[in-house]
Amino acid sequence: xxxxxxxxxxxxxxxxxxxxxxxxxxxxxxxxxxxxxxxxxxxxxxxxxxxxxxxxxxxxxxxxxxxxxxxxxxxxxxxxxxxxxxxxxxxxxxxxxxxxxxxxxxxxxxxxxxxxxxxxxxxxxxxxxxxxxxxxxxxxxxxxxxxxxxxxxxxxxxxxxxxxxxxxxxxxxxxxxxxxxxxxxxxxxxxxxxxxxxxxxxxxxxxxxxxxxxxxxxxxxx
Amino acid sequence: xxxxxxxxxxxxxxxxxxxxxxxxxxxxxxxxxxxxxxxxxxxxxxxxxxxxxxxxxxxxxxxxxxxxxxxxxxxxxxxxxxxxxxxxxxxxxxxxxxxxxxxxxxxxxxxxxxxxxxxxxxxxxxxxxxxxxxxxxxxxx
Numbered sequence: 001x002x003x004x005x006x007x008x009x010x011x012x013x014x015x016x017x018x019x020x021x022x023x024x025x026x027x028x029x030x031x032x033x034x035x036x037x038x039x040x041x042x043x044x045x046x047x048x049x050x051x052x053x054x055x056x057x058x059x060x061x062x063x064x065x066x067x068x069x070x071x072x073x074x075x076x077x078x079x080x081x082x083x084x085x086x087x088x089x090x091x092x093x094x095x096x097x098x099x100x101x102x103x104x105x106x107x108x109x110x111x112x113x114x115x116x117x118x119x120x121x122x123x124x125x126x127x128x129x130x131x132x133x134x135x136x137x138x139x140x141x142x143x144x145x146x147x148x149x150x151x152x153x154x155x156x157x158x159x160x161x162x163x164x165x166x167x168x169x170x171x172x173x174x175x176x177x178x179x180x181x182x183x184x185x186x187x188x189x190x191x192x193x194x195x196x197x198x199x200x201x202x203x204x205x206x207x208x209x210x211x212x213x214x215x216x217x218x219x220x221x222x
Numbered sequence: 223x224x225x226x227x228x229x230x231x232x233x234x235x236x237x238x239x240x241x242x243x244x245x246x247x248x249x250x251x252x253x254x255x256x257x258x259x260x261x262x263x264x265x266x267x268x269x270x271x272x273x274x275x276x277x278x279x280x281x282x283x284x285x286x287x288x289x290x291x292x293x294x295x296x297x298x299x300x301x302x303x304x305x306x307x308x309x310x311x312x313x314x315x316x317x318x319x320x321x322x323x324x325x326x327x328x329x330x331x332x333x334x335x336x337x338x339x340x341x342x343x344x345x346x347x348x349x350x351x352x353x354x355x356x357x358x359x360x361x362x363x
Contacts, residue, residue: 028291031223031283033308039279043272050268057260178353185357192309192356 038199042206045168049210052161056217059153070154071222073145075138082134083215086169089127090208093201096120100197103190105183117197118183124204125176128169135166158218165214168207175200223284223294230277237270316352323348 060067099105099117106116139159142148149159179200182193244266248259292302311317323344330337356363 028289029287030291030305030307031287036280036283039276043276046268046272046275047265050265053268054261054264057264061257061260178349182353182357185354186363188363190363196353 032195034195034199035202038202042202045206045210049164049213052164053213053217056157056161059157063153066152066154067222070147070152070158071218073142073147074219074222075141076219078134079138079215079219082131082138083211085127085134086131086208086211089124089131090205092120092127093124093204096124097198097201100194103194105186105189105193116183118180121176121180121183121197125173125180128173128176128204132166132169132173135162161214161218165207165211168210172200172204172207175203223280223287223291225294227277227281227284230273230280234270234273234277237266237273241266241270311355314352314355316348316355319348320345320352 095115096117096119099115099120104116105118107119108114108116142155142158147155147158149155149163179193179197182196183189186193241263244262245258248254248263249256292298295302323341326344327338327341330339330341355361
């Protein structure tokens with residue numbers, strides 16, 4: 001131990017940082033890890049749907065006659081109304097986020113501007129549920145017209161793309177229930193609760209935008 | 223943070239150009255058949271969207287934070303970054319429960335679908351436990 005002492009030289013090659021705080025140092029709002037993490041995860045969800053879109057486009061390019069025959073069975077007006085319901089739910093979701101940002105979990109009166117997060121999210125939940133019901137109704141109609149998951153390439157592509165989207169909507173509905181539950185159970189509705197509401201709204205808007213893409217490709221372009 | 227924003231915008235620009243190039247290449251190549259190749263086009267176009275999404279959001283966050291984070295400053299000290307980084311629940315068993323039920327779910331998909339029913343029940347319990355952990359008991363707020 002003793003002989004190692006002469007090996008230790010001076011620290012001339014090491015620079016030390018100044019410990020003086022620079023003038024004009026401002027406090028910085030550290031970004032929320034939950035919010036940034038959700039956006040990065042939604043980026044990976046974009047790529048998940050990229051795979052589904054690729055399946056759809058590839059199968060459509062290989063069998064155009066089948067596509068013409070099968071997509072004629074779609075009821076565009078019904079699905080259009082369903083799409084409008086989903087888009088409207090995004091707006092009510094955003095009003096819920098505004099309430100959450102005011103840290104107001106519940107309504108103070110029945111006037112719309114006094115509604116809290118829970119009321120707006122209940123409205124969103126009902127519209128999202130209506131969308132899923134509409135989807136199931138449409139599936140039932142299509143199955144009765146012999147378009148099913150295993151019937152042909154069109155059926156597989158149609159049910160895989162819209163079905164995975166429907167699963168995402170259903171997961172979003174569960175997330176809304178959990179966030180609404182927090183609005184009732186939190187003694188002090190704080191930034192932690194507001195953050196989870198905001199993050200669920202990011203997800204909901206994302207799922208909504210994906211549906212607009214799916215709707216234009218499957219129903220409008222046929 | 224600012225460097226991250228710029229990197230993702232550059233990535234978005236590159237992927238947009240790559241998408242356009244890929245479409246033109248598919249149309250120009252007579253051996254391939256002269257049509258748009260869908261898989262690569264969709265993948266490249268959506269990587270562009272992914273980059274735009276992250277670049278736009280991080281850009282908004284950067285504007286909202288009102289200054290550089292200590293880790294982005296050359297003259298910052300280690301202890302400038304010591305403030306709260308986020309909320310991470312200590313001692314919580316719920317994430318591991320949730321992970322285990324997800325693992326059980328995928329086991330069920332691979333082995334026998336009856337296992338999935340057990341996994342769904344476990345997942346329901348664990349997600350409620352995770353979300354409401356700080357809503358009840360000693361740590362309720």
